[in-house]
Amino acid sequence: MEDAAGLMERVRARDADAFELLYDRYHRLVYGVALRMLADPLAAEDVTQAVFLKLWSAPALFREGNFGAWIARVARNRAFDVLRSRSSQGEPQLGDELSAADALEDTALARIDAERVREALAQLPPDQREAIELGFFGGATHEQIARQTGLPLGTVKTRIRTGLRRLRGTLESVVTV
Amino acid sequence: MTAHDELLDNVAAYALGMLPPSEASAVAEHLKSCEECREEYRLLRPAITAVAYSAEACDDPSSGATSASPLLKTRIMKEVRAQAAVRKRTQSWPAFAVAAAALALAIFSGLLNLSLNARLSRDRAESAAAAQTIADLTAKDIRRHPFAGGEVLTRDEHLYIAMHDLPQPPAGHVYQAWTLAKGAKAMAPSVTFSPTGGVAVVRLPQDAALQAAVAVSLEPEGGSRQPTTKPIALVRI
Numbered sequence: 001m002e003d004a005a006g007l008m009e010r011v012r013a014r015d016a017d018a019f020e021l022l023y024d025r026y027h028r029l030v031y032g033v034a035l036r037m038l039a040d041p042l043a044a045e046d047v048t049q050a051v052f053l054k055l056w057s058a059p060a061l062f063r064e065g066n067f068g069a070w071i072a073r074v075a076r077n078r079a080f081d082v083l084r085s086r087s088s089q090g091e092p093q094l095g096d097e098l099s100a101a102d103a104l105e106d107t108a109l110a111r112i113d114a115e116r117v118r119e120a121l122a123q124l125p126p127d128q129r130e131a132i133e134l135g136f137f138g139g140a141t142h143e144q145i146a147r148q149t150g151l152p153l154g155t156v157k158t159r160i161r162t163g164l165r166r167l168r169g170t171l172e173s174v175v176t177v
Numbered sequence: 178m179t180a181h182d183e184l185l186d187n188v189a190a191y192a193l194g195m196l197p198p199s200e201a202s203a204v205a206e207h208l209k210s211c212e213e214c215r216e217e218y219r220l221l222r223p224a225i226t227a228v229a230y231s232a233e234a235c236d237d238p239s240s241g242a243t244s245a246s247p248l249l250k251t252r253i254m255k256e257v258r259a260q261a262a263v264r265k266r267t268q269s270w271p272a273f274a275v276a277a278a279a280l281a282l283a284i285f286s287g288l289l290n291l292s293l294n295a296r297l298s299r300d301r302a303e304s305a306a307a308a309q310t311i312a313d314l315t316a317k318d319i320r321r322h323p324f325a326g327g328e329v330l331t332r333d334e335h336l337y338i339a340m341h342d343l344p345q346p347p348a349g350h351v352y353q354a355w356t357l358a359k360g361a362k363a364m365a366p367s368v369t370f371s372p373t374g375g376v377a378v379v380r381l382p383q384d385a386a387l388q389a390a391v392a393v394s395l396e397p398e399g400g401s402r403q404p405t406t407k408p409i410a411l412v413r414i
Contacts, residue, residue, distance in 0.1 A: 012323045016261040020254055031245040032234035045249050056257050060324040060411060069222075072229035076194070114233035121231050135195035136228045142190050143197075154183065161189035161221075168224040 004067030012059045019056055022067075027052070029068060030075040032114075036137045037079040047078045054078075076136070083139050120170040128163030131156055181213070188214050192221045193228075310380060313337065322414050329391045329412045336385035338393065340410070343372040346395055353400045355408070356383045357390040364392060369400040388414060 002018075004025070010018030027048060034047035051074050055062070062070050121129055134140045134148075142160065146153045184207060190196050191204040208215050234244045313319060313332045322329040327340035338354055346352060351371055355364035367381045381391070392408040 013321075014261050014323070016254070016258045019257055023250060023253065027250065028234040028244055029230065029232075031249075032232040033229055035234065036232040041243075041245075045245050048245055048249060049253055052253050053256065056260070058325045063411070063413065066226060068230065069226040072226065073194075076229065114230050114235065117227045117231040120227070132193065132228060135190070135193045136225065137232065139195075141195050141197055154186070157183070157186035157190055160193060160195075161186045164189050164193070164221045164224045167227060168220060171224065171227055 005064065008059055008062055008067065011056065019052075022055070023052055026068060026071050029072055029114075033072055033075040033137075034079045037076065037139070038082055043082055044079075047075060047082060050078050051075050080139055117171065120167055123170055124163050124166055128159045128166070131159045132163045132167070135160060184211070184214060185217050188217045189221055192218055192225055194225075306380070309335070310337070310378070314378075320414075322412050324410050324412045326410060329414055331385035331414060334384040334386050336381040336383055336388060336391070336414075337378060338381065338391055338410075339376075339378045340372065340393070341376050343375050343377055346371060349398050350395055351398055351400065352377065352393055352409075353396040353404075354379060354381055355392040355394065355404060356381060356388045357392070358383075358387055359389045361389070364390075364404060366400055366402055367391075369396065369398075385414070390414060 002021070004022060007018040007022050011022065030051050031044050031048045034044035034051075035041060038044050038047070051071065054074065055071070061074075121133075124132075131145055134145050135142070140148070142153060142156045145151075146156045149156065184204075187196065187200065187204050188208070191201055196204060204214075208218060313335050314330065314337070316332055319330050319332045322331070326342060327338065330337040330339060336356075343352070351369040353369045354367040356367050357364050365383075367383060368379060370377050370379045390411065390413045392404070392412070393410040394404045394406045394408045396405060
């Protein structure tokens with residue numbers, strides 16, 4: 001199976017068949033992230049359409065590394081745009097472009113599978129999982145989470161870090177890196 | 178908890194994309210100089226990618242994460258294939274590149290007729306360069322590295338960047354090409370240029386065989402020693 005980097009080379013040469021293969025392989029990830037953040041299937045489809053058309057019109061945004069990590073980040077950013085327009089408040093956002101260092105780092109744990117990740121997340125203590133999910137999918141800052149939960153800011157930050165480290169460790173034990 | 182433990186906690190929040198911009202900038206700056214925090218960042222990034230994958234939709238409705246409508250794919254592919262077809266019909270890089278080079282040759286030829294003897298040798302050199310450009314751009318063995326808005330073209334040691342739909346730079350600014358030599362860590366400045374009629378075909382003096390990437394950014398007139406704006410094109414070759 002041709003890898004995503006090879007398909008992106010073809011997309012840069014305006015190969016619609018390569019684009020279709022990428023869509024088939026990654027649309028569930030893009031749609032899933034958008035649906036989780038927006039809880040609205042139609043809005044999630046709009047985000048999915050925007051992300052893939054962006055991929056077609058500006059393929060140079062992806063350079064190298066884990067394509068899934070990159071497109072998930074783009075999906076999160078577009079979904080944030082929608083959340084922002086709903087709440088008219090600013091949320092933090094990651095850039096669409098991966099730095100070369102980011103891209104290489106993300107090749108670790110490249111062969112992850114959604115079901116195993118869901119199981120690994122489920123193994124985290126609920127307070128750590130909730131803080132991570134609120135931060136990633138809810139667009140909440142650590143200060144907002146601290147206010148919502150009544151916990152000190154430092155506790156929220158530590159929970160997030162501890163949870164992410166534990167998640168990484170659990171995944172390493174089940175995934176061939 | 179030490180002050181550095183707090184920084185490590187901030188690195189986790191930064192990697193998760195949940196810091197406000199001002200704090201995110203501070204962490205990004207700190208990462209440049211702190212190996213321990215960089216290592217923490219490297220360790221956590223895949224976990225964050227995994228969090229994203231936890232939301233991946235599947236076709237099993239019982240999972241609660243159902244997939245998008247098949248009609249969505251139909252809509253997207255219809256638009257993409259239409260654009261690809263237009264691109265195919267109007268794919269005119271060689272034509273426009275040759276036209277631009279031929280225009281340059283015509284101008285230089287005109288200059289040859291009008292110039293003073295003192296300018297003759299310089300103009301002949303420029304004319305020869307324009308002829309070389311035409312030869313390169315029409316050669317079957319030229320290698321193309323497309324990006325949104327143009328192509329980087331290489332043939333032997335010759336290196337070109339060709340861009341279309343390029344707006345005129347703001348007053349006091351020019352476009353500047355940059356090259357990243359193989360094994361180098363930083364971009365090196367190359368030529369500055371402005372488009373004519375939205376089109377630019379520029380020969381870079383660097384040896385194509387020694388370069389890993391080419392970039393273009395908008396810079397103050399006269400060019401810069403390092404990019405001062407985000408590149409509008411960055412192409413690996």
